[in-house]
Amino acid sequence: MHAITSAEFVKGVVDPEGLPRDTLPYIAFLGRSNVGKSSTLNMLTGNGSLARKSSRPGKTTEINMFRINKRVYFADLPGYGYAKQPEPLRLHIEDMIAWYIADRYITHLRLVMIIDLRVGATDLDKKMMADLLATHEAEQILVLANKADGLKQSELAKQLREVQTAFPGISVVPISARKGTGKKEALMAIFAGL
Ligand SMILES: Nc1nc2c(ncn2[C@@H]2O[C@H](COP(=O)(O)OP(=O)(O)OP(=O)(O)O)[C@@H](O)[C@H]2O)c(=O)[nH]1
Numbered sequence: 364m365h366a367i368t369s370a371e372f373v374k375g376v377v378d379p380e381g382l383p384r385d386t387l388p389y390i391a392f393l394g395r396s397n398v399g400k401s402s403t404l405n406m407l408t409g410n411g412s413l414a415r416k417s418s419r420p421g422k423t424t425e426i427n428m429f430r431i432n433k434r435v436y437f438a439d440l441p442g443y444g445y446a447k448q449p450e451p452l453r454l455h456i457e458d459m460i461a462w463y464i465a466d467r468y469i470t471h472l473r474l475v476m477i478i479d480l481r482v483g484a485t486d487l488d489k490k491m492m493a494d495l496l497a498t499h500e501a502e503q504i505l506v507l508a509n510k511a512d513g514l515k516q517s518e519l520a521k522q523l524r525e526v527q528t529a530f531p532g533i534s535v536v537p538i539s540a541r542k543g544t545g546k547k548e549a550l551m552a553i554f555a556g557l
């Protein structure tokens with residue numbers, strides 16, 4: 364399953380009761396606010412408007428569920444760590460991500476962490492990775508290093524080396540959701556072994 368042939372929005376979820384409780388496994392997309400999670404989902408599915416995206420950070424406040432190839436859910440999680448968000452909303456989102464990661468009924472085929480390659484792995488990204496590794500195997504986790512456009516080849520290589528050093532044992536794939544670069548490699552990594 365290395366190509367996406369169908370992608371349907373299912374629902375936005377705000378609590379465990381809202382999750383679709385059927386047998387389909389999940390692939391989750393997490394990342395700091397504004398790194399381009401929604402843009403990446405649009406790019407991967409070839410649907411420019413599937414996941415709503417905005418230039419306003421912190422806009423996605425629900426877990427948006429998509430059914431992909433009628434076989435797996437993609438879950439677009441709200442971004443964490445947006446400092447300008449009102450404190451209650453920020454805590455609500457942190458809480459949502461925490462229960463989602465720990466939900467016992469979800470079968471996660473993969474957890475896809477998206478970062479901003481121009482910025483590199485931040486302290487928040489490292490903390491999130493530690494949280495993921497507390498409950499999941501390294502093989503289940505993948506880093507998509509987005510916004511690779513606009514970086515010179517030498518900068519890209521340097522940033523990638525730093526990210527790989529920050530996340531030993533985790534596959535890191537550079538992409539640009541905007542330009543569509545790395546789509547094939549990202550899909551191969553997302554579906555590897557599945
Ligand atoms: N240069 C560049 N900008 C990008 C890329 N991907 C996304 N962006 C921009 O980054 C901003 C945030 O993109 P979103 O896809 O909404 O990010 P998000 O992670 O879903 O944001 P939240 O849901 O608010 O946490 C938008 O202005 C996008 O146009 C990319 O590959 N390159």
Ligand SMILES: [Mg+2]
Binds near residue numbers: 401402415416423442
């Ligand atoms: Mg989003």
